Amino acid sequence: MGEDGARRPPGTWIRALVLHTTRGIPGGRDLRPQKILPGLGPARRTARATNQWWSSNGTCAGAHLLVDFDGTVACFADLVTEMTYHATSVNAHTIGIEIAQGPNAELWEGQLDAVVHLVDWLTARFDIQRQIPDLYRGSLARLREGGRDVVGVYGHRDQSAMRGEGDPGNEVFRRLGDVGYEPFDFGSGADRMAWRPRQRLLGVADDGVAGPMTCNAIRAFQRNHELPETGLADAATRAILERVDEPV
Template identity: 30%
Template sequence: MPQTKIWTGDPVWLADVLRAEGVNLVEYPGWRNRGHGDFKDIRGVMVHHTGSDNATAASIAEGRPDLPGPLSQLHIARNGTVTVVAVGVAWHAGVGMYPWLPTNMANWHMIGIECANSGTSPTAPHRMNWPDQQYDALVMSCAAINRRLSQTSARTIGHKEYAGRAQGKWDPGAIDMNILRADIQARIGAGRGTAPTPRPPVPVGLYADVLLFRGSEGPQVVQLQRQLGITDDGIFGPETEAAVRAFQRRTAGLKVDGIVGPATAAALRLELVPEPQQVS
């Protein structure tokens, strides 16, 4: 099968391909205009659980006080209802690494699916506390997206596979990703190619977990602002983004996007501020 061109930009076709797959689809009001900016190239799907069996699509669309929505593009309820909540970038991935993703940049390359599920525990057997309707809807949704992007199920990963090391994430809990991918591939069918995906050269090591962007707050933002020579209020707002873009423009090899990822942090020689220890 001929490979297709990498999809660049927002997945405006989400509702159409999901409906064609046969899922019970709901379109959350305003989804076509919701997102934290535009996607770069879309490389696959990332699966999550919400941490609660009762998390609503509204909570994913609107976010929470410490993290504005959207928190994923799709929400899957326990009864199998799939709600498309956003077409633009969503804050679902955070920092992490995966071989065919730029370090810490998955939000701009992966469609996120949040399933209303507690996850049970990191060691729970496959599909424990996952109703058949919810699991089947997850398989169908991933298959529809992978197929639309001319991908195999290898391009569906779990948040734990990307952010387990960096963030200690274990979602989706009670889901064996290898089994899930096999079920997705069975749904996709044979003969599907995988669109070519570039793997940009990004630094790893000291700056592998750095990801600062508009809306970020805290001591690391203060340090960034000090090194950029601007007001150090600890809030990554328009002034900070403009200063980052200016630094990127005058530094060879950096993409001018206003985001401080590993490459920009390394070029800036950003002094890292230790994260406070959290009790889980």
Template identity: 45%
Template sequence: MPGMGSGLVIGNQRVPVPGVDVTSFLDDPALRLASYDKRLRSSRERAWVHLVVVHTTGGIPGGSDLRPQVIKPGFGPPSGGGERVVASWTSDPKRPGGAHLVVDFDGRAYCCADLLSDATYHAERANGCSVGVEVVQGHAEAELYQSQLDVAARLVLEICRLMPVPIQWQVPTPYAGKPLLRFVDSLAHDSVPLGDVVGIVGHRDLTANRGEGDPGDALMASLVAAGCERLDFGAGQDLTVWKERQAQLGVATADGVPGPATVKALAVAGHPDGIWQAPISSQPTS
């Protein structure tokens, strides 16, 4: 039943997203992921979901298909919505896979799992600490639609704002053609709880098994246009910047990782929802 606009599901609550039509598995059972495409988060994971990993369903360019993405204007025709994508995920129990959200060509979004309770199988080691968002990509021309990308970006920022511990609006600097080693390393070492990178990353930033087109530069550009800050995660710029911010805010442990205590301090200091949210146009014009 697309078009009902029931909202995201966060901790078993329906949460509408202003301006984005989101249908969830609570209203359309065909959107529910299979048990082998997700698991429950551990209590430790649930305490602080700190990443949104963005994808394209086609992942083009990547693997053996190196066609460039074609970004078409406006919205496109619906591709079958979340139901089609979920059916492709659930069709094979031997190939687990799924994400929390699907954004179709027409800008409609489909919520397939609980953003807080469920870890969906979209990002390997980052599953436990992340929300997964898939943007539908066509195979005919490797196409995406500009308005679809802009809605996906708005949706991702709203997800960051709506999580119990809001996630900072920051993305990596332009893709260097390989995963962010520091990020991959931090997820591999459990001494840093569930990695030390916070914000919005592409699947391509996490694994060499995916190419540039998962999700591609256009979606990252839409995220920046929607208000995300670009930081060089690979060089640790986020850690430097956040250590300074934490010191200014009086956060006891200025470790450079904007966790729950930093979010609280930001909210107290007047940052809406505890998100830093860099001003979009602060460039002097004179």
């Protein structure tokens, strides 16, 4: 429904990934704690069932990708050219990723590992800086108002007051933090405050929003410092950026 399959506006800069859980538990009236089970979950064809549900029900949401209990990744829409109806205000310029959640609020360790691999691949492919919310602070006005200045990986819960803490829960963000995703208080604009001096050093407009020009400047900076040219401000790149004296 809604924007499912609608074309993105031509030339859209895809600037963020939005993580979800299919049941959003804990949330709403179901406040059972999210359970993280060892290994991989059963191959239950959640992807197929979800696709049938989204295809047959006119009032439910969609997403581009779903990570099933067993770590299988299913893709339902063209990531570049199509929108999906997963997080209202930010749909036009984000990719939606559902994490299949069991009926008793369960997710699996191996499934979450697959989500981290997928997010790593997508951030590299789309030049999306690896930054995440530092904490769950309820839905953020910046995102409700369109999120055009928010780059990175965030949750449905950060965008919408209609979803609870469990969409997608803390565990997936903890794992992304463990592999180097930079935590920011997006609500206070801490991400933009961190990026402005970096952009001045890189010689691009210092609006605090790390877009395509910033990523290209990071690649040139990395080339000059014999770092892998990823375009992403990883820890090694930041360490050098923050040592360089700001030009006068």
